[in-house]
Amino acid sequence: xxxILPNWVTTQAQRRPEATAVVFQQxxxxxxxLEETSNRxxxxxxxxxxxxxxxxxxxxxxxxxxxxxxxxILKAGCAYVPLxxxxxxxxLAKVFETCENEWILAAGTARERLEELREAEFxxxxxIGWLDERPPQDSTLDGSFEFAFCLDxxxxxxxxxxxxxxxxxxxxxIMFTSGSTGNPKGVVITHSNVVHFVEWAVSYxxxxxxxRLSCHSPxxxxxxxxxxxxAFAAGAELHLVPPELNVLPNKLGSFIRDSRLTQWFSVPSxxxxxxxxxxxxxxxxxxxxxxxxxxxxxxxxxLAYWMERLPHVTFTNxxxxxxxxIASSYYTVSKRPEDLRAEIPIGSPCGGEKLHVLDEHMRxxxxxxxxxxxxxxxxxxxxxxxxxxxTSAAFVPNPFSSEPADRLYKTGDLARVGEDGLxxxxxxxxxxxxxxxxxxxxxxxxxxxxxxxxxxxAAVVAVPSKGFEGSAICCAYVNLPRSNITPALLRTxxxxxxxxxxxxxxxxxxxxxxxNANGKTDTNRLxxxxxxxxxxx
Numbered sequence: 287x288x289x290i291l292p293n294w295v296t297t298q299a300q301r302r303p304e305a306t307a308v309v310f311q312q313x314x315x316x317x318x319x320l321e322e323t324s325n326r327x328x329x330x331x332x333x334x335x336x337x338x339x340x341x342x343x344x345x346x347x348x349x350x351x352x353x354x355x356x357x358x359i360l361k362a363g364c365a366y367v368p369l370x371x372x373x374x375x376x377x378l379a380k381v382f383e384t385c386e387n388e389w390i391l392a393a394g395t396a397r398e399r400l401e402e403l404r405e406a407e408f409x410x411x412x413x414i415g416w417l418d419e420r421p422p423q424d425s426t427l428d429g430s431f432e433f434a435f436c437l438d439x440x441x442x443x444x445x446x447x448x449x450x451x452x453x454x455x456x457x458x459x460i461m462f463t464s465g466s467t468g469n470p471k472g473v474v475i476t477h478s479n480v481v482h483f484v485e486w487a488v489s490y491x492x493x494x495x496x497x498r499l500s501c502h503s504p505x506x507x508x509x510x511x512x513x514x515x516x517a518f519a520a521g522a523e524l525h526l527v528p529p530e531l532n533v534l535p536n537k538l539g540s541f542i543r544d545s546r547l548t549q550w551f552s553v554p555s556x557x558x559x560x561x562x563x564x565x566x567x568x569x570x571x572x573x574x575x576x577x578x579x580x581x582x583x584x585x586x587x588x589l590a591y592w593m594e595r596l597p598h599v600t601f602t603n604x605x606x607x608x609x610x611x612i613a614s615s616y617y618t619v620s621k622r623p624e625d626l627r628a629e630i631p632i633g634s635p636c637g638g639e640k641l642h643v644l645d646e647h648m649r650x651x652x653x654x655x656x657x658x659x660x661x662x663x664x665x666x667x668x669x670x671x672x673x674x675x676x677t678s679a680a681f682v683p684n685p686f687s688s689e690p691a692d693r694l695y696k697t698g699d700l701a702r703v704g705e706d707g708l709x710x711x712x713x714x715x716x717x718x719x720x721x722x723x724x725x726x727x728x729x730x731x732x733x734x735x736x737x738x739x740x741x742x743x744a745a746v747v748a749v750p751s752k753g754f755e756g757s758a759i760c761c762a763y764v765n766l767p768r769s770n771i772t773p774a775l776l777r778t779x780x781x782x783x784x785x786x787x788x789x790x791x792x793x794x795x796x797x798x799x800x801x802n803a804n805g806k807t808d809t810n811r812l813x814x815x816x817x818x819x820x821x822x823x
Contacts, residue, residue, distance in 0.1 A: 289454040290477045292360045294518040310526040322445030327358025329443045338363030343390035345369045351417040355391045363450040365457035368506040375402035393417040454478040464727040472671035479611040482664035486637035495521035497548040502527040539565040546573040553723025554584035561591045580604035581723035593622040605632035611665035614639045631708040638664035659701040660694040719748045721757045745807045760816045761790035
């Protein structure tokens, strides 16, 4: 078994150096060139003081340079921390401080974020590796940053591997997700975690050398990890989907068709969006072999739409939180569902994984009964970076094992086991939701609202949406006396601290928030009010 992720690229470069590794827009890069560029980048990081185990931020849009950046970071023995270049500067600052990194690889529009962050009071100066051929005109980046190198500076360095010996249990990446306290959580994932899943998936799906796989998800979303390393493990081509196509369903269809993709993997909201605009013709996408989705529930009518038009394609539902590495269960749909109210199971555990549906006393529930879903196995993260309290709360001792180190991850999801022995997702046990494939803690949004200091109180709930996002985020608030605050002003202020996908789309000003018998905000009544307004809007 391969032990560390970049070894797959090295192997392909030795066997087939001229074979295409990555395609983006009109550019292609071979395995040989990708290997040499990432080796040079690793050497540059090491020359500048990076050490095994360091965290390196990746602040640039999906691109050929970004893929080389990921590999270079890993070859230097470091962990990459993928960041959203469109995320508010203050949120990025929290991530930098949490993961204690000293390096950021950046390019393009990231310059704007760095300018916003230059006066931030970090505990250490951050060094910038600029992954464009030339540095920006003003490369001094005063304040908290120091410009170190650009892509052109890598050319004189040797293209051979730098010789750093990483281990399978070393962190490969830290993925930051929404946190209920208002601070993002950094999920640590090791090389071994990813290798176990990728090797299972490549075998199960039969991904072959020379195939063409999509990379639709942004790099700060862990579906991209399977896209990237699934392609490299098989010796396939990775086709990066330009983000601007997400709002152009016809263009997405053309991308699949023109790229002759053999595999498409995305969140269900994209499939829903394409179906809504009816962009898939009968027997369309003749090269496509398999379609995978993960991140939220795919409505059965949408699945039926796709299966009716693409009878030559296999369809697989994957399930799993970031903390258990990409996906922990799978279900391949054998035939087009006739009953559009049917449930699609999350299925059976992936190789090396186990699913447990337990009651409040950590005992298995009977088939058909709803319980809390726990996951065990090779994909479990070591925990949240530098946060032992959150780690111990989410990763609990396994009551079915005598091994002290054996753990279960409490997903926060509710599930049941059907009479067919398959696991079915029921819903969330807390206030976390999925929207457009993003995992969102409503508590983080409420914390950001309350931190503004412009409201007496506020509450955030989610209700089912008719749109492709799946859930609509709703905010009810009570103004301070003589305040003229409006939803437009609140949205503007929130956009400074939260990414766009976490901003409430519905607002309601109330004289008082409804309370239950315990004096707590009655979120169920709030949901009813928003649903009532939706019904008559």
